Amino acid sequence: MPALAENELPLTEATYFILLSLADEPRHGYAILKDVEALSQARIVFSTGTLYGALKRLLDTGWIERLDDTALPGSEPGPGRPRKAYALTQLGRRVLAAEVARLRTLVKAARRRLIQEAT
Amino acid sequence: MKARTRLVLAAFGALLRLYPPAFRETFADEMGQVLSRVLSDAESSGHWWRTGARELGGAAGCLVVEHLHLCRKEILMNTxxxxxxxxxxxxxxxxxxxxxxxxxxxxxxxxxxxxxxxxxxxxxxxxxxxxxxxxxxxxxxxxxxxxxxxxxxxxxxxxxxxxxxxxxxxxxxxxxxxxxxxxxxxxxxxxxxxxxxxxxxxxxxxxxxxxxxxxxxxxxxxxxxxxxxxxxxxxxxxxxxxxxxxxxxxxxxxxxxxxxxxxxxxxxxxxxxxxxxxxxxx
Structure with missing residues (x-):
């Protein structure tokens, strides 16, 4: 794992869930909002302001990118300005993978200790 | 659209005008669209007041945070x-x-x-x-x-x-x-x-x-x-x-x-x- 991604850990819960939400496909702001709520089992409910503040920070760090949704598969151009969607970049994907690996290590350590105590 | 929803949208729009210009130009339209959908969901789910308060509180909090981030960035870059x-x-x-x-x-x-x-x-x-x-x-x-x-x-x-x-x-x-x-x-x-x-x-x-x-x-x-x-x-x-x-x-x-x-x-x-x-x- 590149050192660059590991230096950014641990992620905040909000950042983690946004990256996770974008892991399978690019999404619009509203879709991210709903997906994060579902993924976190309603533990994280963004307001519009906090969501876009977080998205801006992720754009600044280069972990996500902003796309016209006309560039997305299956979308049709509509009237007015094109809607925007957000997608994980390669760097964002590496950071997310590093965070998942970190969490896995933590859980593994806890499991080892708890099993030891039980036996 | 109900009057209370229009009121929250207007208050949200007023708060957006106080955001740093770069943030506003990039995200204001999108945020308005997302907020409309969120409020319309809240009308049907019956959590309208809670949602309205959360949205306005979030917008006000984010406003402060965005200005602080901007200042911090400026200081780090220009000092x-x-x-x-x-x-x-x-x-x-x-x-x-x-x-x-x-x-x-x-x-x-x-x-x-x-x-x-x-x-x-x-x-x-x-x-x-x-x-x-x-x-x-x-x-x-x-x-x-x-x-x-x-x-x-x-x-x-x-x-x-x-x-x-x-x-x-x-x-x-x-x-x-x-x-x-x-x-x-x-x-x-x-x-x-x-x-x-x-x-x-x-x-x-x-x-x-x-x-x-x-x-x-x-x-x-x-x-x-x-x-x-x-x-x-x-x-x-x-x-x-x-x-x-x-x-x-x-x-x-x-x-x-x-x-x-x-x-x-x-x-x-x-x-x-x-x-x-x-x-x-x-």
Missing amino acids: SSSTWWGAVGLGLAVVISRLPVDARWQSSLALYLLAGAFAGWSLSQINPRGAHRLIRVMAGVAAFMAGYLVHALRDLSLASSVEVTPILTLALLLGEPLTIAITAAALIGLLDRDGAQIGRLVLNGAVGAVGGSLIGLLVAFAAWGGIQAVDSYRPGFDGALSSWVQVGGHVLIGIIFPGVAGLMAGARLGRTEGRWRQMHAA
């Missing part, structure tokens, strides 16, 4: 070490001028000259060039000499038979650091009349200068024996209002005003340096 040292130096200079001295006017004068030279040297760090540098040193000395004049007048008034009320005491105590701050800012302003990005520069100066002043205060008191300085208040302290005002005045001039003076000067330092760097970049 070089000479700005920091200039601000810290000026803070220290104000503190030096406040060191307790004995009644002999020569000691006071020497202290003010030292502080003025130190302030001038700090200013000269920004643009270390021949004549310009000398002018800045002189500006620093002049500002502190103005402060010394008020200091001397204060002593004169206190020695005379004028009845010293708490308000007069406070006014006399505040006059000197205020004079230094205003004179320093005015003189530095004369050296640099280019007015751009004042907000950023004030903040820029504030962080370095207040920090510098506080550090300076600690250093100064450690060097001069802070214990003696504190002890000198004890014998005459009777808990009366006038005594509290006197102690409060010393706290103000020892801590707060060095910070304010440094802030004003630090802002100017940042501005001067920004222009100088722009000139050289061009």
Whole structure:
């Protein structure tokens, strides 16, 4: 794992869930909002302001990118300005993978200790 | 669309107008669309009030956070070490001028000259060039000499038979650091009349200068024996209002005003340096 991604850990819960939400496909702001709520089992409910503040920070760090949704598969151009969607970049994907690996290590350590105590 | 939803959208729109321009231009349309959908969902789910409050609270909180992020970014990107040292130096200079001295006017004068030279040297760090540098040193000395004049007048008034009320005491105590701050800012302003990005520069100066002043205060008191300085208040302290005002005045001039003076000067330092760097970049 590149050192660059590991230096950014641990992620905040909000950042983690946004990256996770974008892991399978690019999404619009509203879709991210709903997906994060579902993924976190309603533990994280963004307001519009906090969501876009977080998205801006992720754009600044280069972990996500902003796309016209006309560039997305299956979308049709509509009237007015094109809607925007957000997608994980390669760097964002590496950071997310590093965070998942970190969490896995933590859980593994806890499991080892708890099993030891039980036996 | 219900009236209450329109009201929240209008309030949200008003808050959006206060966001940093770059943020607004990039995200405002999208945020408006997302909010409309969120509120329309809330109408059908029956959680409208909770959602409305969360959205407006979130927008207000994010507004503050975005401005703070912007300031932090600007400071990190645009502040070089000479700005920091200039601000810290000026803070220290104000503190030096406040060191307790004995009644002999020569000691006071020497202290003010030292502080003025130190302030001038700090200013000269920004643009270390021949004549310009000398002018800045002189500006620093002049500002502190103005402060010394008020200091001397204060002593004169206190020695005379004028009845010293708490308000007069406070006014006399505040006059000197205020004079230094205003004179320093005015003189530095004369050296640099280019007015751009004042907000950023004030903040820029504030962080370095207040920090510098506080550090300076600690250093100064450690060097001069802070214990003696504190002890000198004890014998005459009777808990009366006038005594509290006197102690409060010393706290103000020892801590707060060095910070304010440094802030004003630090802002100017940042501005001067920004222009100088722009000139050289061009």
